[in-house]
Each structure stands twice: as C-alpha cells, then as structure tokens.
Amino acid sequence: MIDGNIYEMKGGLSLYVIDNGGERMLIDTSTEDQAGYIVNKMKEFGIFPVQKILLTHSHWDHMQGVEELVKLMGGIEVEVLASEKAIDNLKDPRYMNDPFDVPAKPVEDVTPLTEGDLIDLNGLTLRVINLFGHTMDSIAVLDEKNKNLFVGDAIKRKDFNTFSPLFMPPDFNELALLNTFQKLRDIGNDINSLSLSHYGIWTDEDCQNLLNEMESLHHKTKESIIAWYNENPKIEYLATKYVETFIPNSSKTVEEMQNSMAWLIKGLKMSGFIK
Numbered sequence: 058m059i060d061g062n063i064y065e066m067k068g069g070l071s072l073y074v075i076d077n078g079g080e081r082m083l084i085d086t087s088t089e090d091q092a093g094y095i096v097n098k099m100k101e102f103g104i105f106p107v108q109k110i111l112l113t114h115s116h117w118d119h120m121q122g123v124e125e126l127v128k129l130m131g132g133i134e135v136e137v138l139a140s141e142k143a144i145d146n147l148k149d150p151r152y153m154n155d156p157f158d159v160p161a162k163p164v165e166d167v168t169p170l171t172e173g174d175l176i177d178l179n180g181l182t183l184r185v186i187n188l189f190g191h192t193m194d195s196i197a198v199l200d201e202k203n204k205n206l207f208v209g210d211a212i213k214r215k216d217f218n219t220f221s222p223l224f225m226p227p228d229f230n231e232l233a234l235l236n237t238f239q240k241l242r243d244i245g246n247d248i249n250s251l252s253l254s255h256y257g258i259w260t261d262e263d264c265q266n267l268l269n270e271m272e273s274l275h276h277k278t279k280e281s282i283i284a285w286y287n288e289n290p291k292i293e294y295l296a297t298k299y300v301e302t303f304i305p306n307s308s309k310t311v312e313e314m315q316n317s318m319a320w321l322i323k324g325l326k327m328s329g330f331i332k
C-alpha cells in the first residue's frame with residue numbers, strides 16, 4: 058500500500074501495488090501532482106516500475122495521475138485497464154469530474170474490462186467484479202489466492218471513527234449500490250481482507266464487520282443529511298451536524314468535512330433525492 062498523499066495529507070487515499078515476481082500492477086493513481094511522490098515510494102519499497110495501472114473508476118482522485126505516472130515509468134510500456142463502462146468517461150473526464158470542479162486530462166488507450174475477466178499477473182489471477190452504485194463504472198479486483206478484494210470506493214471507511222458516505226456525483230445510483238452491498242456480503246466468505254481506497258486494509262473480523270455495517274450506515278447517513286438539509290441547506294451547518302453525529306471522535310474537522318459535504322449534496326441532487 059502507498060498513501061496517495063492527496064492534498065498532501067496522510068490517510069486520505071490508499072493506492073496498491075500488486076507485485077508477483079517483478080510483474081506489477083498499480084491500483085488507482087491519486088492526483089497528478091503526487092505522481093513524483095508515488096514513484097519515489099515505489100522505488101523505496103522496491104516495487105518500481107509497474108507494467109499495468111488499473112483504475113477502479115473514473116473519479117479524479119483515482120485517475121488524474123495516469124499520464125504523469127506513465128511518463129515516470131522510465132519508457133516501459135504501461136497498460137491501463139478500467140471497466141468497459143469507464144472508457145468514455147476516461148476519454149472525456151469532464152462528465153465525472155466537473156461536479157467536483159477538478160480538472161483531469163483525458164486517458165486514451167484503456168483496456169476495457171468486463172465482469173468476470175481475469176487479469177494475469179505473472180501467474181497470479183485477479184478477477185474483475187462490477188461494483189456499480191458509487192459510480193456506474195466502478196470495479197473491484199479479487200485476488201483469489203490471497204483472498205483479498207481491492208474494492209475501490211464501493212466501501213469507504215478511514216477508521217472506525219470515520220465513515221464517509223458513497224453518494225457522490227454525478228452518477229450515484231442507490232439501487233445499484235444496494236446490489237453491490239449484497240454482492241459483497243455474498244462473497245464475504247471467500248475473502249479475508251478488504252483493501253479500500255478510502256482507506257487502508259481491513260482484515261478478518263474488521264473485514265466482515267465492514268461488509269455487514271455499510272448498508273445501514275449508508276441509509277443512516279443519507280437520511281440524516283436529507284433531514285438536516287431540509288432544516289437548513291447551508292454546507293457549514295450540514296458538515297457540523299455530520300461531524301457531531303457520525304464522526305465525533307474522528308480527527309476530521311468540520312472545516313475539512315465541508316468540501317465533501319458540498320459534493321455529497323451534489324450527489325443527492327443529481328440522483329434526485331433532494332431538489
């Protein structure tokens with residue numbers, strides 16, 4: 058795991074490098090400005106270069122660094138892989154990323170992945186699983202040998218004090234997300250660990266607790282935010298209520314929560330839950 062160092066902050070975004078005898082795949086990229094930092098970390102950990110980069114979905118914090126990272130791989134050919142549903146979003150990243158007011162450069166030449174596809178990493182098999190809902194181009198990869206699922210943003214939790222809702226713009230889809238939660242519970246017996254983008258690796262009991270809790274946390278946070286929004290739609294008010302109610306012991310401050318809250322409100326508006 059490499060900390061994506063997003064906004065120069067630790068603990069916000071996890072990237073993963075799977076290494077099998079020198080053949081390596083990076084999962085997600087962080088932002089463009091962190092590419093040099095990430096490459097230095099890879100060199101420090103002896104996992105440089107990577108021959109493949111897999112994007113779990115086309116939100117900017119997962120894909121913005123692709124071009125710069127590929128440039129820094131020392132001239133080797135790097136294959137970029139993503140869901141077949143992500144191909145258009147990556148070619149023109151504005152649809153996915155304008156709601157965040159974050160620019161991202163187009164990513165061309167992406168290998169499209171379909172549910173059930175197997176990625177071969179020097180003999181290690183990684184299975185592609187669609188986990189739509191957070192976005193409609195989200196995928197996970199399952200390392201069946203090590204029983205670890207790289208889950209992208211289908212589950213988010215920084216620590217047991219911090220839960221971050223999943224309803225981000227532009228294409229949060231609740232029905233799809235509920236299907237994803239069920240799908241994750243169904244494969245729960247086949248996995249020992251979850252590698253989250255936000256944030257870190259959760260094993261054994263923690264892993265099963267996450268799988269069991271996320272649906273009710275989703276409903277609780279969504280319903281609360283909608284109710285507070287109807288009382289007072291000011292972002293500062295909503296962020297204060299959220300921190301007080303759901304993450305009182307978190308290191309995340311109201312100020313830090315405001316950006317995310319503005320995005321969550323956009324997510325609820327674009328999916329029709331608030332007007």
Ligand SMILES: [Zn+2]
Pocket residue numbers: 114116191210225
């Ligand atoms: Zn995302």
